Amino acid sequence: MTFSEPTTIGMRIDAVIASLESLPRANPEILYASLIGASLMFSFLVLNSGGSSMALPDGGDADSLNKPKKISNAKPVSSSDEPQPKWHILRLTNYVVTFGFLLSVLKFASNATTYLDDSTSLLQFLIIWSISMCYFFGFFGISFIELDELESEPQNHQHQMHRKPMPTKDSAEPPVKVVKMHPPASSAPVCTDPTSFKKPSPSIPANIKELSNGEIASLVLQDKVKDHQLEKLLDPHRAVEVRRLKVDNQLDSLGRGGALAELPHKHDLDYKRVLGANCEIVVGYIPIPVGMAGPITLNGESVYIPMATTEGCLVASTNRGCKAITQGSGAVSSILRDGITRAPCVRLPSAKEASEVFLWIERPENFQKLKEVFESTTSFGKLLEARPTVAGKNVYIRLRCFAGDAMGMNMISKGSLAVIECLRQVFPNISLVALSGNMCTDKKAAAINWIEGRGKSVVIEATIPKGVVRSTLKTSVPAIVEANVNKNLIGSAMAGVVGGFNAHASNNVTAVFLATGQDPAQNVESANCITLMEETPEGDLWISCTMPSIEVGTVGGGTGLPAQAACLKAIGVKGGGENPGDNAKQLAHVVAAATMAGELSLMAALASNSLVAAHMTHNRKPASK
Ligand SMILES: CC(C)(COP(=O)([O-])OP(=O)([O-])OC[C@H]1O[C@@H](n2cnc3c(N)ncnc32)[C@H](O)[C@@H]1OP(=O)([O-])[O-])[C@@H](O)C(=O)NCCC(=O)NCCSC(=O)C[C@@](C)(O)CC(=O)[O-]
Numbered sequence: 001m002t003f004s005e006p007t008t009i010g011m012r013i014d015a016v017i018a019s020l021e022s023l024p025r026a027n028p029e030i031l032y033a034s035l036i037g038a039s040l041m042f043s044f045l046v047l048n049s050g051g052s053s054m055a056l057p058d059g060g061d062a063d064s065l066n067k068p069k070k071i072s073n074a075k076p077v078s079s080s081d082e083p084q085p086k087w088h089i090l091r092l093t094n095y096v097v098t099f100g101f102l103l104s105v106l107k108f109a110s111n112a113t114t115y116l117d118d119s120t121s122l123l124q125f126l127i128i129w130s131i132s133m134c135y136f137f138g139f140f141g142i143s144f145i146e147l148d149e150l151e152s153e154p155q156n157h158q159h160q161m162h163r164k165p166m167p168t169k170d171s172a173e174p175p176v177k178v179v180k181m182h183p184p185a186s187s188a189p190v191c192t193d194p195t196s197f198k199k200p201s202p203s204i205p206a207n208i209k210e211l212s213n214g215e216i217a218s219l220v221l222q223d224k225v226k227d228h229q230l231e232k233l234l235d236p237h238r239a240v241e242v243r244r245l246k247v248d249n250q251l252d253s254l255g256r257g258g259a260l261a262e263l264p265h266k267h268d269l270d271y272k273r274v275l276g277a278n279c280e281i282v283v284g285y286i287p288i289p290v291g292m293a294g295p296i297t298l299n300g301e302s303v304y305i306p307m308a309t310t311e312g313c314l315v316a317s318t319n320r321g322c323k324a325i326t327q328g329s330g331a332v333s334s335i336l337r338d339g340i341t342r343a344p345c346v347r348l349p350s351a352k353e354a355s356e357v358f359l360w361i362e363r364p365e366n367f368q369k370l371k372e373v374f375e376s377t378t379s380f381g382k383l384l385e386a387r388p389t390v391a392g393k394n395v396y397i398r399l400r401c402f403a404g405d406a407m408g409m410n411m412i413s414k415g416s417l418a419v420i421e422c423l424r425q426v427f428p429n430i431s432l433v434a435l436s437g438n439m440c441t442d443k444k445a446a447a448i449n450w451i452e453g454r455g456k457s458v459v460i461e462a463t464i465p466k467g468v469v470r471s472t473l474k475t476s477v478p479a480i481v482e483a484n485v486n487k488n489l490i491g492s493a494m495a496g497v498v499g500g501f502n503a504h505a506s507n508n509v510t511a512v513f514l515a516t517g518q519d520p521a522q523n524v525e526s527a528n529c530i531t532l533m534e535e536t537p538e539g540d541l542w543i544s545c546t547m548p549s550i551e552v553g554t555v556g557g558g559t560g561l562p563a564q565a566a567c568l569k570a571i572g573v574k575g576g577g578e579n580p581g582d583n584a585k586q587l588a589h590v591v592a593a594a595t596m597a598g599e600l601s602l603m604a605a606l607a608s609n610s611l612v613a614a615h616m617t618h619n620r621k622p623a624s625k
């Protein structure tokens, strides 16, 4: 086995020892201790010479982890967790050399016979020697197994951060570009001061009422009079006349002059009621046919259902469903829950503070405070629940309130502002991001409405004798049950619907909404429905519709307009009920009954495959000659 030439380092150590031996004999204790100290210092320096060290950003004290970190200008350490192999060998060589140096020092010391004669010196030697060996192997032991420990910052043990060799120009990872963090955008709404956006209004001619409609229309076209100010200057009906002239002029420039001629604007629409409640920049109204389905027996009473629709066949179909239900047990409808919701989004400087708001709201005594301020804004509304949800720094507070006979969106929105003000007294750092944080959830398909409900949560049922299923619905019980399972349950499940386990609930919800002055956009969540059908032991058909979020009112919104009010009157629910809320609840029952009648008839048509024939008859006018 050939040995390599002795290393120059080995020769150097011998030279050192030889020179030491040539020194005059000093006191062995002093000599020995200084040698051990020198070799320990040497080994410490050698062992630490390669480690990289960087002050922790902002001093690295324990608290700094909780403070938002300022990214220093120091280059971030390399992301590699593995020491480079080359560096490993170099350091190992250092250890071997140092160990050899120490052993040679010991060898030298052990030759000093005079020094070791008496037991005291021997004891001293052994103590110093064992301490130094522990210290030395401590280096070896720790560093040999976990190289990284050697590099941790000695001053902070709670959170030792690994330090890797700084990336050099030829190291594998390119240095990561330091990006300055932007402070979070201010969450105060942009239009915090609406007046700051007020545009100067043009001066209005004093004699405007003496001018002709055409002259006023041209003033509007010249932007000397604001279109949307006409109702303030003229009788609302005249304002509509003038506006039609102005709009027709504009359409004419697009080659569509006279287009509005067929749009009715006279007679029954009371524009005084519309102004400030239902529509702006009015040029007329859309007459939608209103069919009257029924009567249907609902909770023991006979009810007619007004439906505004342009879908031929829909009213006939619902009418057939009403007939079949009435020939059977009649519809039995129950209200499970009644409360409209609004979920403001507020924001705090930290998630910690957001959690404090969450926990504060959850305490019953604090909910009472919110209830008090909410109810100070309305004579009918009652705050039933405040359910917070945290997402980071945001808290979404889903407020649910009883709204009497109103659908309640204006009511609860107004009350929500009072709740926010109350929270701001307790949490000055709170800021309102949006009054509607979308967990309400208004006019959007959302599981929260399907699961938690919104507005009136209703379940309705009926039993149809098998003979009626055959004679009126033209199908059989097994066939319609089979169609329902495979279409409304399995088919909807495969489509991944949220609340859409039904055939066409939206058809009837929307038709009744339009006829009775509801907010038609709320048909999204109001049409949440699961339609279930079973064959009873007697072979009859049992049907139910469960609708957790029907949002209706019989006061407010469009319910005050003459045509819509007439339909509410036909149902028997116009205006406020004897007890606040009675009329709105009854309207919810009617919406559910219309839906169930529609489900019954359409499912029968699908089970008997007569849908297309029916629509060709009722939903397609032969092309006019
Ligand atoms: C059209 C019917 C009712 C005929 O139904 P029928 O049984 O052939 O007609 P009938 O002459 O035997 O009359 C039976 C009953 O139906 C009613 N009825 C019958 N005709 C009328 C009429 N003109 N006007 C008012 N009511 C009518 C009326 O109650 C009548 O009883 P009667 O009064 O004679 O004692 C039936 O074929 C039907 O309901 N078809 C289903 C049509 C339907 O439901 N369409 C809904 C819209 S489709 C859609 O948009 C949703 C969809 C399909 O896309 C959703 C999905 O994906 O599933």
Ligand SMILES: NC(=O)C1=CN([C@@H]2O[C@H](COP(=O)(O)OP(=O)(O)OC[C@H]3O[C@@H](n4cnc5c(N)ncnc54)[C@H](OP(=O)(O)O)[C@@H]3O)[C@@H](O)[C@H]2O)C=CC1
Pocket: 377, 378, 379, 380, 381, 403, 404, 405, 406, 407, 408, 409, 410, 411, 412, 413, 442, 519, 553, 555, 556, 557, 558, 575, 576, 577, 580, 581
């Ligand atoms: N603001 C919003 O974010 C949204 C608004 N909407 C719209 O809001 C309108 C509906 O708002 P809504 O609050 O229902 O109605 P309104 O704002 O039209 O007015 C309802 C008010 O009528 C008073 N009132 C009188 N009698 C009764 C009674 N028996 N029961 C209940 N209230 C009664 C109450 O006044 P008081 O409370 O002062 O006692 C109640 O707040 C619709 O036009 C809809 O389109 C829809 C979605 C969102």
